[in-house]
Amino acid sequence: MQLEEAQQQFIANWGAFGSHWGINRTMAQIHALLLISPDPLNQDDIMVKLNISRGNVNMNIRDLIDWGLVNRILIPGERKEFFSAEKDIWKVATQIVKERKKRELDPMLRLLDQLEDVEGDKSDKHIKQFTETVGSIRRFGLQADKMLDGLVKAEENWFLGNLMKMFR
Amino acid sequence: MQLEEAQQQFIANWGAFGSHWGINRTMAQIHALLLISPDPLNQDDIMVKLNISRGNVNMNIRDLIDWGLVNRILIPGERKEFFSAEKDIWKVATQIVKERKKRELDPMLRLLDQLEDVEGDKSDKHIKQFTETVGSIRRFGLQADKMLDGLVKAEENWFLGNLMKMFR
DNA sequence: TCAAAATTTCACTAATTTTTGAAATTTCAG
DNA sequence: CTGAAATTTCAAAAATTAGTGAAATTTTGA
Numbered sequence: 104m105q106l107e108e109a110q111q112q113f114i115a116n117w118g119a120f121g122s123h124w125g126i127n128r129t130m131a132q133i134h135a136l137l138l139i140s141p142d143p144l145n146q147d148d149i150m151v152k153l154n155i156s157r158g159n160v161n162m163n164i165r166d167l168i169d170w171g172l173v174n175r176i177l178i179p180g181e182r183k184e185f186f187s188a189e190k191d192i193w194k195v196a197t198q199i200v201k202e203r204k205k206r207e208l209d210p211m212l213r214l215l216d217q218l219e220d221v222e223g224d225k226s227d228k229h230i231k232q233f234t235e236t237v238g239s240i241r242r243f244g245l246q247a248d249k250m251l252d253g254l255v256k257a258e259e260n261w262f263l264g265n266l267m268k269m270f271r
Numbered sequence: 272m273q274l275e276e277a278q279q280q281f282i283a284n285w286g287a288f289g290s291h292w293g294i295n296r297t298m299a300q301i302h303a304l305l306l307i308s309p310d311p312l313n314q315d316d317i318m319v320k321l322n323i324s325r326g327n328v329n330m331n332i333r334d335l336i337d338w339g340l341v342n343r344i345l346i347p348g349e350r351k352e353f354f355s356a357e358k359d360i361w362k363v364a365t366q367i368v369k370e371r372k373k374r375e376l377d378p379m380l381r382l383l384d385q386l387e388d389v390e391g392d393k394s395d396k397h398i399k400q401f402t403e404t405v406g407s408i409r410r411f412g413l414q415a416d417k418m419l420d421g422l423v424k425a426e427e428n429w430f431l432g433n434l435m436k437m438f439r
Numbered sequence: 440t441c442a443a444a445a446t447t448t449c450a451c452t453a454a455t456t457t458t459t460g461a462a463a464t465t466t467c468a469g
Numbered sequence: 470c471t472g473a474a475a476t477t478t479c480a481a482a483a484a485t486t487a488g489t490g491a492a493a494t495t496t497t498g499a
Contacts, residue, residue, distance in 0.1 A: 104388070104390065105389065106398055116379065123293040123371075124293065138404045139397075139400055139401045140397075141400040190407075191407075192408055203291075207288065207291055211284065218280060221272055221277045222274070223273075228309040228310075229309060231309065232307055235358075239358075239360045240360055
């Protein structure tokens with residue numbers, strides 16, 4: 104396969120993949136483009152390569168930076184800002200885990216905590232089923248939370264980090 | 272908090288939560304409703320409780336069944352079909368992992384496998400970066416694949432299954 | 440300080456996804 | 470069999486989400 108075609112395929116599919124994960128298609132495509140670019144790109148490069156508007160590039164780049172997946176790069180002598188993606192996939196993964204945990208899991212756990220104690224007759228089957236379901240989801244969530252914390256810590260920890268490199 | 276209010280909160284938030292995970296809001300809400308219902312419900316029950324149309328209930332229930340999260344229940348003497356959700360959260364989680372792996376991860380790995388060998392000068396930096404990125408994502412994906420297989424197996428395996436129960 | 444270049448914002452438009460509801464089909468008790 | 474009840478389908482409508490592009494703002498080199 105030719106490089107050009109392979110690149111297109113990668114970008115298109117990474118976009119579709121991302122959209123299953125709550126990331127919008129264009130954001131994932133910009134991310135894909137930056138992942139396979141050896142050098143940083145500026146907004147115009149991205150506009151041209153993906154054929155999207157300036158505003159669109161700007162907004163999605165900003166989101167990618169908020170997610171911690173892309174960095175602004177200052178190139179001496181250049182007026183424009185350049186952007187480059189974190190290339191270490193393990194870092195990318197832990198970064199995504201960290202953000203989603205913060206944005207989704209943590210708030211959900213806080214809610215479940217509140218919902219677990221409803222008023223009323225504990226032997227009523229509706230109350231019983233409700234507290235049982237909420238309780239078991241909450242316990243499951245707390246486990247997951249711990250596990251993910253461990254995963255993120257592993258990346259930040261030098262020794263474990265090096266151990267993990269074996270799997271990359 | 273009163274049961275009614277807690278139930279509404281749970282359903283609404285489970286719906287929002289689901290929508291971050293590629294599951295549509297209504298499907299997640301139906302799932303939530305069934306999770307907290309002590310007895311199976313029929314399509315009319317769901318229509319009324321969530322205030323949505325018959326067609327919508329029907330389609331989303333069918334999807335939930337495809338995902339293996341909900342079962343059809345035949346109640347003797349009843350003409351209508353009833354539905355009930357798998358209540359064991361660990362089973363729910365492994366079921367979701369299994370399905371998403373099949374629908375998303377596996378096809379992505381197959382694609383990356385094809386993309387890894389592009390034609391051309393291996394010392395060109397664009398080719399270099401492309402194969403490096405694709406290769407590292409692929410290796411990462413293979414690891415994840417193995418890990419998730421292990422997770423699903425653990426549920427299906429009696430001994431590990433029991434071990435895992437300690438975490439529920 | 441000035442003005443050209445670069446970046447950001449945002450009202451509007453486009454595209455996509457979800458929901459409805461009525462018609463078509465299937466099921467089943469009598 | 471028959472026909473009423475239940476389920477399924479699907480074209481159209483509604484709702485949601487994403488993208489555009491021009492105007493507003495900010496930055497920077499001279």
